[in-house]
Amino acid sequence: MGTFTIKLPDVGEGVAEAELVEWHVAVGDPVKEDMTLAAVMTDKATVDIPSPVDGTVTWLAGAVGDTLAVGSPLVRLDVAGPGGASETGETPDVSEPAPSPTSESPPSGLPISPLVGEMPGRAEGGAEGRKRPDFDARTRGGSAPPSGLPPISPTRGEIRPSASVAPASHPGRKPGERPLASPAVRRRAMEAGVDLRRVTGSGPAGRITQEDLAAFLDAGAEAPAGRGRAADSSVTDVRISGLRRRIAQKMETANRRIASITYVDEIDMEGVESLRAAMNKDRREDRPKLTLLPFLMKAIVIAVRGQPAMNALYDDEAGVLHQHGGVHIGIAAQTGGGLMVPVARHCEARDVWNCAAEVARLSDAARTGSVKREELSGSTITITSLGALGGIATTPIINHPEVAIVGVNKMEIRPVWDGAQFRPRKRMNLSSSFDHRVIDGHDAAVFVQRIKQLLENPAMIFIEDAA
Structure with a gap:
């Protein structure tokens, strides 16, 4: 086994850094070649970063909202063989201890209020490497635009108001700790009205899988009955990013x-x-x-x-x-x-x-x-x-x-x-x-x-x- 380091590629001419706007994986996740690992944003474009190899995630570079320099480490994977580094061909010391893993997936994008300005689109980008497929060219969208523009699907992970009575954390999960789940699982849970804090995860580090959510729904689990309104003194910190x-x-x-x-x-x-x-x-x-x-x-x-x-x-x-x-x-x-x-x-x-x-x-x-x-x-x-x-x-x-x-x-x-x-x-x-x-x-x-x-x-x- 070895450690393979994936570095932030050159995502556009003259671009020296990019903002990390979304993680698609968490520490402990297995990944396949060409699987999307993260999304980064420059001044004009959002670019998906794929994995050039198969492996298991051992380290992620920072949280959503952090700015990373082109060429800096983005993800480290445990891989079969001696390991290596993407983009530059460097071979790091396999025995070198990896930095502390990130324990939870970062927050996703947020809905915004009407403003006027130019919106960064999604464009093609990337740099030369071992095997580098074309980046996905898509523009994120959402609710019905005015002036004749039709509805666009909502982005991942919209923040919802918390219920008046917060559900108890599951055994094995620290109080207030955000459950680990992929964007697809979070979207499915949101559509089904399920609070993921009530679902037990069977994946690495307690990560909630599609099967865990399906089992929860099949069991007919419901939120506890309300006992009247209670004073809500919670404060939610939302990082402005992307x-x-x-x-x-x-x-x-x-x-x-x-x-x-x-x-x-x-x-x-x-x-x-x-x-x-x-x-x-x-x-x-x-x-x-x-x-x-x-x-x-x-x-x-x-x-x-x-x-x-x-x-x-x-x-x-x-x-x-x-x-x-x-x-x-x-x-x-x-x-x-x-x-x-x-x-x-x-x-x-x-x-x-x-x-x-x-x-x-x-x-x-x-x-x-x-x-x-x-x-x-x-x-x-x-x-x-x-x-x-x-x-x-x-x-x-x-x-x-x-x-x-x-x-x-x-x-x-x-x-x-x-x-x-x-x-x-x-x-x-x-x-x-x-x-x-x-x-x-x-x-x-x-x-x-x-x-x-x-x-x-x-x-x-x-x-x-x-x-």
């Missing part, structure tokens, strides 16, 4: 560097909603169903023709505003795995049908986890929406280094005075934020008023687009 940390950093940067102004205006939606319904009724089978989003995208394209400073990126260190001819619209969407901003490129060259098709394509990629890294960056102006939860008004955070973001609030029937009586009308607010360092309040108002004019008179969208 995607949540990336978004926190981006929000901090935007809030620290941008002096923003938010402008809110009300829009009558009767015209565009009537036109949208008529176009959907007579659409060809090969065309996607139209939502409000394609009309808003085209209205933004037309509005920035008169105000190119809105479709720009501000380099505040160089003091230069980069005004783009191409209108690349980011569509901010909240998911269970974090904020996602897929980008519809060159909307100036698309009609409403093509905009709808592109949104549908990006939505499908988000749902299946196949969004590419380049599809999550490069926007020049952003649309954000909370859908039916949009509220009356919001204060969107600008997607730095952009200078404008258009926020969609919920549509509702409101009484409107027509000069003789109140009539019910479909109305919606737009809450739009601007970088006040380079965009004056007057220009912000003119920009929103232009979008309002186009949406209230939707025929103008097609006339202006053809001009």
Whole structure:
């Protein structure tokens, strides 16, 4: 037997370190060649790290949230033969005592609240080694995104509120110790409403296996009957890591560097909603169903023709505003795995049908986890929406280094005075934020008023687009 050390590979050009965001194994677990050991995140991508050999885990490098240098030890395995080291070909001293094993699996990812920013995607990465399969290219996702993006499966290990009466720890498990289980077992237990602290594990170090959970369910075990509400003085410490940390950093940067102004205006939606319904009724089978989003995208394209400073990126260190001819619209969407901003490129060259098709394509990629890294960056102006939860008004955070973001609030029937009586009308607010360092309040108002004019008179969208 020998010790094989797997080191953190080169996960991207120019990347010197990566954050550990998830363990797929624990100390004592047997692993097979090509089995995923961990997931690490760089500034832009999350990469799965596979095992190049068969063996048994004896040591893990740190906990979720730790930052590791490229080339540093990641996992140590007991293997048949003399052992060795991945990536570099070094052969460590087999007799060297291994560091103290990690006794429990680290916490998993957390759900997050709606924010605006670019979400790191999952991309291919890796370095040369003994045998190194292509890394899995997937983007994590979750709950139903707004603005036409469909639901995406939730991430592993969402934190749930604790019950009013905490179950007793199982024999052999220290009080308060987190039970060891794989993400698949935790997900199955969550779906079945089972608290894993009540399940006895038969695996190494008391690890709970699928068979243990199945036996617990087959036995018809139930949580103890409640005896009324009790005071809950527990405190749960949640480490901010992975995607949540990336978004926190981006929000901090935007809030620290941008002096923003938010402008809110009300829009009558009767015209565009009537036109949208008529176009959907007579659409060809090969065309996607139209939502409000394609009309808003085209209205933004037309509005920035008169105000190119809105479709720009501000380099505040160089003091230069980069005004783009191409209108690349980011569509901010909240998911269970974090904020996602897929980008519809060159909307100036698309009609409403093509905009709808592109949104549908990006939505499908988000749902299946196949969004590419380049599809999550490069926007020049952003649309954000909370859908039916949009509220009356919001204060969107600008997607730095952009200078404008258009926020969609919920549509509702409101009484409107027509000069003789109140009539019910479909109305919606737009809450739009601007970088006040380079965009004056007057220009912000003119920009929103232009979008309002186009949406209230939707025929103008097609006339202006053809001009």
